[in-house]
Amino acid sequence: MTGAVARESTARPTSDAQRQRRSSCPLCGAEPVQSRFDYGAWDVAHCRRCGLGFARPLLSDEELRAIHTEEYFDGRFTETQNYLENGDNRPLWDVTLDWIERRTGRGRLLDVGCGCGFFLRSAAEHGWEATGFDASAWAADHVRTTYGLNAYTGTLDGVPLPVGHFDVITLWSTLEHVTDPITTLQQVRGFLRPGGMVCIGVPNYRGWSVKLKGAKESNFKREHLYYFSGRSLRRALTDAGFEHAQRMLIFGGGASSTAGSLAQYLLRRFGVSNQLMLAARRPLR
Ligand SMILES: [Zn+2]
Numbered sequence: 001m002t003g004a005v006a007r008e009s010t011a012r013p014t015s016d017a018q019r020q021r022r023s024s025c026p027l028c029g030a031e032p033v034q035s036r037f038d039y040g041a042w043d044v045a046h047c048r049r050c051g052l053g054f055a056r057p058l059l060s061d062e063e064l065r066a067i068h069t070e071e072y073f074d075g076r077f078t079e080t081q082n083y084l085e086n087g088d089n090r091p092l093w094d095v096t097l098d099w100i101e102r103r104t105g106r107g108r109l110l111d112v113g114c115g116c117g118f119f120l121r122s123a124a125e126h127g128w129e130a131t132g133f134d135a136s137a138w139a140a141d142h143v144r145t146t147y148g149l150n151a152y153t154g155t156l157d158g159v160p161l162p163v164g165h166f167d168v169i170t171l172w173s174t175l176e177h178v179t180d181p182i183t184t185l186q187q188v189r190g191f192l193r194p195g196g197m198v199c200i201g202v203p204n205y206r207g208w209s210v211k212l213k214g215a216k217e218s219n220f221k222r223e224h225l226y227y228f229s230g231r232s233l234r235r236a237l238t239d240a241g242f243e244h245a246q247r248m249l250i251f252g253g254g255a256s257s258t259a260g261s262l263a264q265y266l267l268r269r270f271g272v273s274n275q276l277m278l279a280a281r282r283p284l285r
Pocket of ligand 1: 025026049
């Protein structure tokens with residue numbers, strides 16, 4: 001009896017399940033999946049059926065929180081990655097907001113995974129009623145104190161936001177960090193008004209950079225748990241109850257010349273840009 005109690009007290013069922021090098025696809029259930037890139041302590045497994053890549057083992061929520069501290073955003077976590085100094089891309093946020101506004105008008109916007117708040121600040125400047133959420137308490141606090149905007153932290157299922165409230169919810173470079181993307185997308189759907197739009201940007205698992213650099217591509221890093229292609233992201237959106245998924249074919253915003261913008265556009269058009277951007281709708285009923 002005592003032994004059973006002792007075993008129970010040390011068992012961590014969720015965590016243990018996450019730590020397994022699972023052999024089935026977490027999105028479509030296909031089995032077995034192949035190990036595509038091996039980094040020793042972890043690998044990227046690839047599902048041939050739906051095209052999803054995922055890290056094995058997953059990180060726990062506690063491990064993720066330990067990574068996404070202030071150091072993660074200001075360059076102390078990885079020298080080459082200083083979001084606070086280099087993460088702003090105002091021209092890109094402007095054309096992205098223009099793209100959204102042509103389809104929805106302006107209204108209430110929630111940015112999930114708002115990080116340092118650059119996109120949120122641009123949205124507020126465009127006239128949106130802009131609210132942020134980030135699992136990092138540091139990031140949410142930074143957004144509140146730097147821009148005076150509403151920003152929440154914690155978990156999405158516990159956040160005190162009204163359901164069915166937002167016209168648009170954006171997740172930029174966020175969905176690849178969460179332990180359960182379908183659940184996250186379902187929670188997002190709940191915060192959207194019927195007919196509201198979700199916009200997602202993730203590294204493209206089928207982008208030219210992955211094709212060229214393979215395992216050395218910079219987006220393969222421990223805190224990225226899922227690697228989406230257009231196909232697998234559409235499937236995730238459908239599974240979470242969204243409809244009318246479409247690519248966000250945005251022109252301009254990054255390249256300094258028209259030719260550069262055109263090249264970027266064509267990469268997006270053919271699905272091999274390094275950043276994948278999709279929008280979808282919460283059904284009207
Ligand atoms: Zn699959």
